[in-house]
Ligand code: 5GP
């Protein structure tokens with residue numbers, strides 16, 4: 401029926417490897433660089449990027465996590481700015497270059513909220529954004545610095561990012 405393969409497993413791996421190289425080129429290495437993944441898919445993608453950055457540079461890269469479910473400003477009315485979801489950034493962001501990581505970028509509301517969460521946690525020098533898939537339909541002036549694949553979608557279509565039992569990304573499908 402209406403399911404097409406956007407990236408197979410090797411395609412996903414190559415896209416992530418390319419993004420890792422782009423992050424290194426932009427930031428001239430990994431010093432002062434940290435990754436913050438957005439739960440849950442973005443955390444898995446952030447871990448993949450960290451593995452590659454570490455392999456290429458021979459230095460470890462910290463990975464934090466934010467859960468912005470209730471930060472989303474379209475959950476109107478109550479508690480929209482309370483960090484109710486678990487945020488786990490067990491290191492200082494002072495003076496760091498933060499790369500936010502998510503699996504799919506859509507309206508941009510999740511990223512806006514994630515930036516709030518990061519700013520609440522510390523004072524980074526800069527925030528960049530890496531996503532595996534940009535499916536369009538932005539409702540805020542937000543763009544990704546690093547994109548695995550741009551996938552024009554209708555609002556009804558859904559991107560499926562498949563993860564295996566070890567939470568490693570395999571293929572990416574477009575579901576009509
Ligand atoms: P936004 O806040 O930009 O509207 O939506 C982005 C967030 O919703 C991301 O955390 C992403 O995981 C999820 N999301 C939005 N659209 C899709 C989609 O088509 N597929 C998947 N897997 N996640 C999506």
Ligand code: MG
Pocket residue numbers: 438439440441442503
């Ligand atoms: Mg998500």
